[in-house]
Amino acid sequence: MAKCDLCELKEYTPWYASFTQPFHFAILDCDSCDTPMAVLREHRVELADQERAFIVEALSLVARAKYGEGEFIIDQVMRQIPDHFHMHARPTRFRGW
Numbered sequence: 001m002a003k004c005d006l007c008e009l010k011e012y013t014p015w016y017a018s019f020t021q022p023f024h025f026a027i028l029d030c031d032s033c034d035t036p037m038a039v040l041r042e043h044r045v046e047l048a049d050q051e052r053a054f055i056v057e058a059l060s061l062v063a064r065a066k067y068g069e070g071e072f073i074i075d076q077v078m079r080q081i082p083d084h085f086h087m088h089a090r091p092t093r094f095r096g097w
């Protein structure tokens, strides 16, 4: 069975939500980027359009509360682990400088 860091999600960082319906995914702070990230709780990368839309909606809700309306982008590029679906919400401005 394929295993990766995203399969073994650790609770090092704050978790915002853990969905079991309509499918399993979680939203938590990414420990390398320190921004909210949605992670599918299955080792696969292909998503149905409805699954993708549902995750974008849920992640946007969290990002809107954290950064404000229009102050973030949803980044679906999977740089480090390209074979396990995840996406980040990133602030559009630098913060804390």
Ligand SMILES: [Zn+2]
Pocket (backbone or CB within 6 Å): 002, 003, 004, 005, 006, 007, 008, 042, 043, 044, 083, 084
């Ligand atoms: Zn995985």
Ligand SMILES: [Zn+2]
Pocket (backbone or CB within 6 Å): 030, 031, 032, 033, 034, 037, 088
């Ligand atoms: Zn990250």
